[in-house]
Amino acid sequence: MIFTSPQFVLFFVIFFLIYGALEGRARKWFLLIASYYFYASWNTAFLLLIIASTLVDFYVGARLADSEDEQRRKRLLILSIVINLGALGFFKYFNFFIDSAITGLAALGFKAHAPTLSIILPVGISFYTFQTMSYTIDIYRRKLAPTPKLLDFALYVAFFPQLVAGPIERAAHLLPQLVNLDDRKADLSGWGLIALGVFKKAVIADNVAALVEMTYTQPQDVYAPALWLGTYAFAIQIYCDFSGYSDIAVGLGRLLGLDIVQNFKAPYAAEGPSDFWRRWHISLSSWLRDYLYIALGGNRGGWFYVRRNLMLTMLLGGLWHGAAWNFVLWGAWHGLLLIALRPRIFSDLRAWMDRRWWSRWGGLILRRFAFFHLVMISWALFRAASLKDSLIVVGKLIDFTAWDLSGWLQAVSASGEGRYLAMMAGGMAALVLLQNLWPVGSHRLVALLWRAPAPLRFVVIVALLYSAALLSPEKPPPFIYFQF
Amino acid sequence: MRNSARRWASQPKAKVAILGSSTSKDWLPRHWLGQQIGRPPADILDAHINGCHQGCTWASVQRLRQRQHRFDMVFMGTNLFQLCEYPHSKRVLQQQMQTPATAIPALFGIYASAEQPLLYMGRFLGMTLSGAYGDPLAVQSAAAREVFGPGKRGQAWRWSRPRPLSADDTPRCTYSPSAVALKRAFTEALLDDLLDISDHVYLMLLPERAMADPKDAQLQAALTAHRALHAALAEARPGVTLIDLIEGGALERNQYRDSIHLNARGVPVQQRLFAQRLKALGFKGNAP
Numbered sequence: 084m085i086f087t088s089p090q091f092v093l094f095f096v097i098f099f100l101i102y103g104a105l106e107g108r109a110r111k112w113f114l115l116i117a118s119y120y121f122y123a124s125w126n127t128a129f130l131l132l133i134i135a136s137t138l139v140d141f142y143v144g145a146r147l148a149d150s151e152d153e154q155r156r157k158r159l160l161i162l163s164i165v166i167n168l169g170a171l172g173f174f175k176y177f178n179f180f181i182d183s184a185i186t187g188l189a190a191l192g193f194k195a196h197a198p199t200l201s202i203i204l205p206v207g208i209s210f211y212t213f214q215t216m217s218y219t220i221d222i223y224r225r226k227l228a229p230t231p232k233l234l235d236f237a238l239y240v241a242f243f244p245q246l247v248a249g250p251i252e253r254a255a256h257l258l259p260q261l262v263n264l265d266d267r268k269a270d271l272s273g274w275g276l277i278a279l280g281v282f283k284k285a286v287i288a289d290n291v292a293a294l295v296e297m298t299y300t301q302p303q304d305v306y307a308p309a310l311w312l313g314t315y316a317f318a319i320q321i322y323c324d325f326s327g328y329s330d331i332a333v334g335l336g337r338l339l340g341l342d343i344v345q346n347f348k349a350p351y352a353a354e355g356p357s358d359f360w361r362r363w364h365i366s367l368s369s370w371l372r373d374y375l376y377i378a379l380g381g382n383r384g385g386w387f388y389v390r391r392n393l394m395l396t397m398l399l400g401g402l403w404h405g406a407a408w409n410f411v412l413w414g415a416w417h418g419l420l421l422i423a424l425r426p427r428i429f430s431d432l433r434a435w436m437d438r439r440w441w442s443r444w445g446g447l448i449l450r451r452f453a454f455f456h457l458v459m460i461s462w463a464l465f466r467a468a469s470l471k472d473s474l475i476v477v478g479k480l481i482d483f484t485a486w487d488l489s490g491w492l493q494a495v496s497a498s499g500e501g502r503y504l505a506m507m508a509g510g511m512a513a514l515v516l517l518q519n520l521w522p523v524g525s526h527r528l529v530a531l532l533w534r535a536p537a538p539l540r541f542v543v544i545v546a547l548l549y550s551a552a553l554l555s556p557e558k559p560p561p562f563i564y565f566q567f
Numbered sequence: 568m569r570n571s572a573r574r575w576a577s578q579p580k581a582k583v584a585i586l587g588s589s590t591s592k593d594w595l596p597r598h599w600l601g602q603q604i605g606r607p608p609a610d611i612l613d614a615h616i617n618g619c620h621q622g623c624t625w626a627s628v629q630r631l632r633q634r635q636h637r638f639d640m641v642f643m644g645t646n647l648f649q650l651c652e653y654p655h656s657k658r659v660l661q662q663q664m665q666t667p668a669t670a671i672p673a674l675f676g677i678y679a680s681a682e683q684p685l686l687y688m689g690r691f692l693g694m695t696l697s698g699a700y701g702d703p704l705a706v707q708s709a710a711a712r713e714v715f716g717p718g719k720r721g722q723a724w725r726w727s728r729p730r731p732l733s734a735d736d737t738p739r740c741t742y743s744p745s746a747v748a749l750k751r752a753f754t755e756a757l758l759d760d761l762l763d764i765s766d767h768v769y770l771m772l773l774p775e776r777a778m779a780d781p782k783d784a785q786l787q788a789a790l791t792a793h794r795a796l797h798a799a800l801a802e803a804r805p806g807v808t809l810i811d812l813i814e815g816g817a818l819e820r821n822q823y824r825d826s827i828h829l830n831a832r833g834v835p836v837q838q839r840l841f842a843q844r845l846k847a848l849g850f851k852g853n854a855p
Binding site: 305503 | 654655683685686689707711714715717724725729
């Protein structure tokens with residue numbers, strides 16, 4: 084039941100009407116049952132996993148707050164982490180590690196046979212596991228008091244708008260809102276975010292997906308300029324797909340009177356790796372910073388330890404996305420960028436350039452342009468079907484000596500697709516340019532729309548939804564981040 | 568569909584019917600079938616509709632029942648490709664145009680087996696209430712021609728690579744349970760309702776070009792499941808006989824003009840096999 088399906092529309096309309104008529108505990112129970120129903124529509128059996136995770140972390144949270152014995156508290160925290168990461172590890176990484184071990188042994192000349200299980204990945208497990216872990220870790224760090232009511236905590240874990248693909252909410256932010264559900268007033272600007280999210284997904288992401296599919300299938304045969312075009316298209320696809328999903332989630336939350344965190348803020352206007360991670364999948368990057376990077380030591384320690392912490396955080400961030408080596412490589416690339424662009428010389432150079440207006444603007448454009456293309460390399464690693472394909476694609480992208488631009492232009496002409504490709508490329512470039520000229524997130528856009536008169540708001544929302552219905556391709560691909 | 572309706576009207580007393588899509592009929596001319604089963608061509612109604620899969624054929628049967636057609640036997644073909652759910656709005660249009668009002672609840676009951684039941688119900692109701700065929704793909708296609716130009720048919724891949732991605736453009740059916748649930752429900756309802764208007768139903772399993780590749784494990788698994796499903800459906804219904812035209816049939820790539828339609832080389836191969844199968848079933852033809 085994805086957000087853009089007719090089933091979800093019907094589900095939400097019925098849910099919304101009943102939800103509005105209820106109050107107090109009845110409203111909370113109804114929201115929980117609806118959230119469980121929403122999740123069960125993917126796979127009923129895995130509902131037990133969410134319920135188990137909820138019970139474990141509620142119990143651990145309560146015991147953590149009761150205890151003053153630091154050893155006991157540590158044991159309780161380890162129990163929570165082992166159970167959560169154990170479930171995540173089994174369902175998401177079991178076959179990956181077995182396959183990798185067999186391949187590694189084979190490379191050393193040993194033949195090994197080990198079982199690989201037919202494991203289905205429970206949808207959203209990476210998101211709700213991180214969410215429940217943040218609850219127990221915050222209580223352990225004495226930053227958060229546990230909620231006394233299981234119902235409130237179960238709602239926090241299973242709240243359906245952000246259950247299957249985030250944003251990853253912190254208990255300190257979402258739980259108090261859920262506790263006082265009756266006080267929350269519906270914010271109709273949620274419709275604006277929903278319409279914008281649906282437009283991004285159905286009109287932009289799903290339509291550029293064809294270019295990506297064409298270039299990333301058997302990439303060894305693809306012309307290098309075509310591969311660049313496919314990589315730009317993937318950058319647009321993954322941004323519009325994931326930020327579209329997040330917009331819909333936040334919009335649904337607003338209609339229920341709940342504030343869900345912003346997950347994206349014009350990421351392709353980033354000037355460097357740290358800036359990028361303050362703009363892209365913000366709820367994950369801040370989670371990794373607060374619970375992994377800082378736990379590893381963060382910026383404390385010597386030159387080596389800081390870089391080790393950065394690299395480990397990004398490697399695990401890559402692995403979080405998927406159990407495959409190309410995701411690990413993607414994380415490694417981002418780790419490398421964070422390390423390589425960290426030296427003081429870069430900030431000194433920037434301060435020096437910022438002294439004159441022309442060098443300030445020149446430097447800004449140069450930094451954004453260069454970093455955008457470094458991110459393109461990471462998307463190539465991310466999108467390729469396998470590690471082998473990743474290396475082929477990146478090799479082609481950076482080997483400019485193998486480019487035959489005139490030959491490719493002849494091929495474009497022979498295909499009869501010249502005007503289509505030019506308009507797609509122009510549209511994608513315009514989107515990135517707009518993001519750079521006006522680097523704001525969807526929240527800001529909708530806030531501006533909400534300043535306009537009501538009839539205009541209505542027209543814009545209907546236009547966005549109508550164009551999504553009209554321009555969605557025949558077989559739209561599912562949301563990319565559902566697989567994580 | 569209009570051509571088909573005209574044929575139905577011109578032969579109200581026909582005793583044999585050929586139903587299904589063009590893949591059921593292309594290789595099965597009425598006079599040739601008449602020779603194999605010992606009936607005059609006038610006795611045989613060509614009730615096929617191009618692109619008419621199980622849902623459309625089920626709707627045709629509802630319409631034939633409403634018109635009080637009654638047959639001694641019906642021949643209907645289906646192939647692996649048709650068994651996968653394929654939510655093109657033209658499929659709903661075919662059903663909307665043919666399903667009598669009394670059969671709409673039954674149709675919606677079948678839609679409930681689909682991956683997105685509301686999509687089909689919404690399209691059906693949208694077309695019925697508006698009286699218009701709401702096909703966004705047709706709008707997209709017309710707008711794309713206008714904006715991007717006509718393009719070059721069959722050459723679109725050239726911008727990305729020097730060789731086409733794959734020589735075989737056959738739409739593939741994975742045969743996963745969720746992908747075939749709707750078509751399975753349609754096939755079951757179709758066979759049951761066909762037995763209401765006909766004494767006997769001959770369900771033909773047709774080959775397609777993809778089957779020329781015996782090494783494709785996924786395809787072979789899907790084919791095994793396909794055969795098992797139809798064998799079980801036929802076995803559960805005494806009036807239905809399965810005629811397997813895959814084994815020993817047209818399984819060479821050069822016997823097809825596209826992924827599913829036979830060419831002049833393929834048609835005689837299929838006809839030869841079909842004639843053998845009919846003989847084995849006890850038909851005494853009057854072929855010269």
